[in-house]
Amino acid sequence: MKRQEIKTFLPHREPMLLVDEINVITDENGKETAKATYFVTGNEFFLQGHFPGNPVVPGVILCEIMGQSSSMLMKEELVGRTPFFTGMTDVRFKRPAVPKDTLEITARIYNRRALIFFVEATINIEGELCASGKFTFALVDNERAQVS
Numbered sequence: 001m002k003r004q005e006i007k008t009f010l011p012h013r014e015p016m017l018l019v020d021e022i023n024v025i026t027d028e029n030g031k032e033t034a035k036a037t038y039f040v041t042g043n044e045f046f047l048q049g050h051f052p053g054n055p056v057v058p059g060v061i062l063c064e065i066m067g068q069s070s071s072m073l074m075k076e077e078l079v080g081r082t083p084f085f086t087g088m089t090d091v092r093f094k095r096p097a098v099p100k101d102t103l104e105i106t107a108r109i110y111n112r113r114a115l116i117f118f119v120e121a122t123i124n125i126e127g128e129l130c131a132s133g134k135f136t137f138a139l140v141d142n143e144r145a146q147v148s
Contacts, residue, residue: 001021001022001023001072002020002021003017003019003020003021006019006022006072009071009072009075009078010068010071010072010078010083011082012068015044015045016064017068018038018061018064018065018068019036019037019038019065019068019069019105020036020037020038020039021036021037022034022035022036022037022069022072023035023036024072024073024075031108032073032108032109033106033107033108034069034070034072034073034105034106034107034108035104035105035106036065036068036069036072036104036105036106036107037102037103037104037105038065038102038103038105039101039102039103040057040097040098040099040100040101040102040103041099041100042055042099042100044057046058046061047099055098055099056096056097056098057096057097057098057101059091059093059131062093062097062103062123062130062131063085063088063091063131063133063135065103065105065123066105066107066121066122066123066131066133066135067083067085067121067135067137069105069107069121070107070109070117070119070121070135070137071083071137073107073108073109073117073119074109074117074137074139077115077139078139080141080142081115081139081140081141081142081145082139082140082142082145083117083137083138083139084137084138084139084140084145085135085136085137086116086136086137086138087135087136088133088134088135088136089133089134090132090133090134091131091132091133091134092131092132092133093130093131094128094129094130094131094132095125095128095129095130096130097123097125097130097131101125102125102126103123103124103125103130104123104124104125105121105122105123106121106122106124107119107120107121107122108120108121110134115138115139115140116136116137116138116139117136117137117139118134118135118136119134119135119136119137120132120133120134120135121133121134121135
């Protein structure tokens, strides 16, 4: 799925849509894994001041990329709802992401309680771990979230 189709599920828009492609793969046991890609162009707004002459993707943006990638695992439940982070644990940053890097994101749901989802995700660059973490999301009805 490319950006245009991703926009039918996620409320994010440029410059905060931070996923270029997503595929959801189902294994032989019925478990789904999201495989996503984001291409760091070097023109992103968050690189302009982080850091001049040595641009590095901020950790909070890496978390957002993992979150957006994870959201596609909930896409059936996303209709009429918005995913909000409610927690992050065990977040680690192992190497910087810089312009011209291709971020390869993998995410899977490891637990669920009603519309609360528990996800673990990683970002790899050329096979090397960049970032990882566990994230919790609540899906909130758009009327309640005041999102149109």
